[in-house]
Amino acid sequence: MSLIRFGIDLGGTKIEIIAIDASQEAGLSGNDNVLYQKRIETPKGDYVATLNALSQLVLEAEEILSQVGSVGIGIPGSISHKTGRIKNANSTCLIGQDLQGDLQQRLNRPIALANDANCFALSEAVEGAGQGAEMVFGVILGTGCGGGIVVNGQILNGINAIGGEWGHNPLPWLGANECQLPCYCGLNGCNETFLSGSALEAHYSMRMHLINSVGRIKTAKQIVALSLQGDEIARKLMHDYTIWLAKGLASVINVIDPDVIVLGGGMSNIHSLYTDIPNIWAEWVFSDQVNTRLVAPKFGDASGIRGAAWL
Numbered sequence: 550m551s552l553i554r555f556g557i558d559l560g561g562t563k564i565e566i567i568a569i570d571a572s573q574e575a576g577l578s579g580n581d582n583v584l585y586q587k588r589i590e591t592p593k594g595d596y597v598a599t600l601n602a603l604s605q606l607v608l609e610a611e612e613i614l615s616q617v618g619s620v621g622i623g624i625p626g627s628i629s630h631k632t633g634r635i636k637n638a639n640s641t642c643l644i645g646q647d648l649q650g651d652l653q654q655r656l657n658r659p660i661a662l663a664n665d666a667n668c669f670a671l672s673e674a675v676e677g678a679g680q681g682a683e684m685v686f687g688v689i690l691g692t693g694c695g696g697g698i699v700v701n702g703q704i705l706n707g708i709n710a711i712g713g714e715w716g717h718n719p720l721p722w723l724g725a726n727e728c729q730l731p732c733y734c735g736l737n738g739c740n741e742t743f744l745s746g747s748a749l750e751a752h753y754s755m756r757m758h759l760i761n762s763v764g765r766i767k768t769a770k771q772i773v774a775l776s777l778q779g780d781e782i783a784r785k786l787m788h789d790y791t792i793w794l795a796k797g798l799a800s801v802i803n804v805i806d807p808d809v810i811v812l813g814g815g816m817s818n819i820h821s822l823y824t825d826i827p828n829i830w831a832e833w834v835f836s837d838q839v840n841t842r843l844v845a846p847k848f849g850d851a852s853g854i855r856g857a858a859w860l
């Protein structure tokens with residue numbers, strides 16, 4: 550059995566690989582068991598280039614470490630039980646592709662694949678911010694908006710392999726004048742179109758009437774910074790965003806009632822969310838009290854990739 554486990558996070562904007570020394574127990578030593586790490590940009594909209602990048606990352610790492618290892622990949626989508634191919638990916642060039650088979654062929658070994666949100670939730674539930682909790686809901690608020698449910702240390706995949714896929718439910722309890730943007734999945738007003746970093750940028754642009762002047766569109770990070778500086782539009786948008794997220798998470802609590810909700814992705818860096826949301830979410834939770842804890846990820850951006858390595 551291999552001593553090295555490679556975890557790969559295949560994101561919409563970046564691909565990252567880590568090598569974990571599997572001779573030490575996961576999580577016991579924090580990041581100490583990470584032997585190697587590299588991050589590159591994701592080839593945009595090109596499946597073959599993405600395949601090449603993935604296999605090259607593994608081979609390069611193995612050359613540097615002079616050792617081969619197992620490979621687990623967190624993907625921005627899920628694997629169809631029916632066809633074995635990728636579905637529901639926000640990196641749409643992956644949809645319908647046999648990523649697992651194609652990579653197994655290139656790297657000549659079995660490859661474990663799981664939804665990136667499931668990897669994130671697994672790592673945070675087992676060795677991170679949700680450690681010790683019976684049920685953890687992990688949410689990624691990044692380029693897209695995904696979720697994963699871990700019960701007693703096990704990913705709840707579900708019969709359709711969409712357990713925790715909360716991003717494409719509609720955001721509930723919207724006001725009459727709130728704008729529902731179209732989603733790549735074909736529907737309108739999905740959680741993802743309100744809660745992802747890209748959604749924040751789209752709503753800001755819309756409010757600034759800047760949809761057609763691309764050069765002036767702000768990134769999610771800039772919008773958050775602007776709101777802290779008192780920019781009126783950014784401040785109002787972040788106020789609305791907090792309410793949107795509270796409503797979205799309340800709808801999850803009403804269905805699975807998790808002990809802990811861990812936020813991940815770029816938007817999880819907004820510290821105010823962890824105090825503001827628990828202050829208001831009781832309004833939409835069907836209970837006289839809310840004991841669910843909303844927490845920041847222990848491993849930050851590294852949670853998903855650590856989970857992938859241990860698949």
Ligand SMILES: [Zn+2]
Nearest residue numbers: 717732734739
């Ligand atoms: Zn959608």
